[in-house]
Amino acid sequence: MATTASSRRTIGRTGVPLVELKGVSKRFVRTLDAAAKIGNVFGAGLKEEVVHAVDRVDIAIEPGEVVGLVGESGCGKSTLGRLAVGLLPLSDGERYWNGVALSSLRGLQARTQQLKMQMIFQDPYASLNPRMRVIDIVGEAPVAHGIIRPQAKTEYVGLQLNRVGLDPTLMRRFPHQFSGGQRARIGIARALAVKPEFLVCDESVAALDVSIQAQVLNLFMELRSALNLTYLFISHDLGVVEHISDRVVIMYLGRVVEAGPAAGLFSAPNHPYTQALLAEVGKVEPKKRTFAPIKGEIPSPLDPPTGCHFHPRCRHALPRCRESPPRLREVAPGWSSACHLNDA
Amino acid sequence: MSAAGPSQGARPLCKEGGREVRAAASVGEVTRSPPLLEVAGLRTHFFTRAGVVKAVDDVSFTVARGEVLGLVGESGSGKSMTGYSIMGLIDPPGRVVAGTMRLDGRDLRAMSAEELRQLRGNRVAMIFQDPMMTLNPVLRIDRQMTETILAHERVSAATALERARAALVKVGIPSPDERMRAYPHQFSGGMRQRVAIAIALLNNPDLIIADEPTTALDVTIQGQILYEMQKLSRETGAAVIWITHDLSVVAGLADRVCVMYAGRIVEEGTTFDVLTHPRHPYTQGLLDSVPSRSPRGARLKQIPGMTPSLLDIGGGCAFRDRCNQATAKCAEQPLMAAIGDPGSGQRMRCHHPLHWEAVA
Numbered sequence: 111m112a113t114t115a116s117s118r119r120t121i122g123r124t125g126v127p128l129v130e131l132k133g134v135s136k137r138f139v140r141t142l143d144a145a146a147k148i149g150n151v152f153g154a155g156l157k158e159e160v161v162h163a164v165d166r167v168d169i170a171i172e173p174g175e176v177v178g179l180v181g182e183s184g185c186g187k188s189t190l191g192r193l194a195v196g197l198l199p200l201s202d203g204e205r206y207w208n209g210v211a212l213s214s215l216r217g218l219q220a221r222t223q224q225l226k227m228q229m230i231f232q233d234p235y236a237s238l239n240p241r242m243r244v245i246d247i248v249g250e251a252p253v254a255h256g257i258i259r260p261q262a263k264t265e266y267v268g269l270q271l272n273r274v275g276l277d278p279t280l281m282r283r284f285p286h287q288f289s290g291g292q293r294a295r296i297g298i299a300r301a302l303a304v305k306p307e308f309l310v311c312d313e314s315v316a317a318l319d320v321s322i323q324a325q326v327l328n329l330f331m332e333l334r335s336a337l338n339l340t341y342l343f344i345s346h347d348l349g350v351v352e353h354i355s356d357r358v359v360i361m362y363l364g365r366v367v368e369a370g371p372a373a374g375l376f377s378a379p380n381h382p383y384t385q386a387l388l389a390e391v392g393k394v395e396p397k398k399r400t401f402a403p404i405k406g407e408i409p410s411p412l413d414p415p416t417g418c419h420f421h422p423r424c425r426h427a428l429p430r431c432r433e434s435p436p437r438l439r440e441v442a443p444g445w446s447s448a449c450h451l452n453d454a
Numbered sequence: 455m456s457a458a459g460p461s462q463g464a465r466p467l468c469k470e471g472g473r474e475v476r477a478a479a480s481v482g483e484v485t486r487s488p489p490l491l492e493v494a495g496l497r498t499h500f501f502t503r504a505g506v507v508k509a510v511d512d513v514s515f516t517v518a519r520g521e522v523l524g525l526v527g528e529s530g531s532g533k534s535m536t537g538y539s540i541m542g543l544i545d546p547p548g549r550v551v552a553g554t555m556r557l558d559g560r561d562l563r564a565m566s567a568e569e570l571r572q573l574r575g576n577r578v579a580m581i582f583q584d585p586m587m588t589l590n591p592v593l594r595i596d597r598q599m600t601e602t603i604l605a606h607e608r609v610s611a612a613t614a615l616e617r618a619r620a621a622l623v624k625v626g627i628p629s630p631d632e633r634m635r636a637y638p639h640q641f642s643g644g645m646r647q648r649v650a651i652a653i654a655l656l657n658n659p660d661l662i663i664a665d666e667p668t669t670a671l672d673v674t675i676q677g678q679i680l681y682e683m684q685k686l687s688r689e690t691g692a693a694v695i696w697i698t699h700d701l702s703v704v705a706g707l708a709d710r711v712c713v714m715y716a717g718r719i720v721e722e723g724t725t726f727d728v729l730t731h732p733r734h735p736y737t738q739g740l741l742d743s744v745p746s747r748s749p750r751g752a753r754l755k756q757i758p759g760m761t762p763s764l765l766d767i768g769g770g771c772a773f774r775d776r777c778n779q780a781t782a783k784c785a786e787q788p789l790m791a792a793i794g795d796p797g798s799g800q801r802m803r804c805h806h807p808l809h810w811e812a813v814a
Contacts, residue, residue: 182673289760291760324742324755331753346673348673349745349746352745389677404677
């Protein structure tokens, strides 16, 4: 478990990170419609609704690293993943690839750059077009981007399918003819078909059965070493994240509350939220557990608590937690946590 | 509650499941009070155009009062269909084709539709995976809850409301009076599931069948729901069948576990026995697949292949194509047999069970 710290690779926080997000924010705004604007003329006092889905987040991912991004639903982890690959425009902040600001790229340069980042989605049912055959699902992008010639599609798709452990003779089939695990593999093959270097996996194994999940996790690990991939692995399943990640980032309500090496963070979490979260990790040990959950639910991001977002549920909350939001501060080399308790 | 007499020991037994039923009953007599629910040789088949899908195939188990039974399996293993069969919720083209299900000695299969309706939501309640699908989106919570009471009892609306409110308090919903007047979409996922549990508890059921009720929830919310369920089953003495694919939930919650694969129970025993020394290679494979059980970054021991289509399983052990112990003998369907310490109640369905040396 966490104590068997792997010393396979010690990733120093030196050198240029492959992907870096600096001060990234995403706000979703529901603008006032015409009726509300007219209402405001007469003093209705209606305001735009703003959700701070992601609030000034900094993440740096070294080449070859697997970073686990953990949080409960609504904490902004999927939004952050989409921001990282560029599926959503940023409200604030900047993305860097090998130190180059991505907003400075234009045209062809931006497009080829974009291919290096791909995403694997959560739902292997919804993320594949039901009316396309596998050969088109996997082969469309490489042809469109000129990676292969259209005539080479069959052969190329066959290679891609082989690599993810699917029988290439099945490529003329439709997604509904595959099982969940096979569909997950199709999604992976599609992402890998354009030769990416960085993959964002958004809950990519959450919909799979345990035995199939183990197969897909093993596939991720194999591909990582074979193709020298870098992952941002988004999941709510702490067991999976603990297993696969080198470093872990914990999010709560749009903010990063703790980030650190997986081995350390899972054995000695610093932030009270991380501690509470880890206490809930189900261990497959046949011991009657008394479930002692943390109270309350994740608050609405429309109206987040003041100060530290976690303070209403935190058992160590101080008066100042209500007033000022704590900064992410380094608690150990390469390990930071956003909690006022660390200042004491 | 009508106190029907406990079922008698000697009953007509179905042919194939005969041995296991008798074995289970004898264990039951030694260690437990007469079971509340007794399922023997249950077969639920779906007659589709492509062929007969044996979703549940010769499943036998018992649940005692106050006991939490974990029914574990991957998708398509028949665990939900077992639950639906008990509730009488199998729709065509599916049909319960064989077996007996006795609740307190009363044969569920012999009941008329009306008798079953009286039973459901009253003595047997079910909690489903997705509370948004089971709560009516256009009815307020108070209406949905009182409806459940009024369908089974002649009480005044005020009494029903009061009981509904009490049930909401029991499952830990803050400001119940306000929440009674809310619609399902105004609740969060965890709160919705609490409402669904409150509805299930309204008529003090003897048996609760919970079908993956925490799968759609966050871990902290899952912890809260498990905490409530644990407390409630202890307080009310209701038996619980907890259907899940998540071994870690079962590990902390259940007294006994049945592991299902391709429509059959392949292993059964106390949670401790099954999780610490599984006898069936599938159970072992399932445990090995759990990431938190192996060292970080190490390759997970995976079960090769995938679950077979229930259409063309054929005879023999359904797991043999994925099993590293399989021999020619596995082409013959193994029978459920007791294994290990007699009295432990551990049973499995395998020709080549795993052996554990240090097992007392």
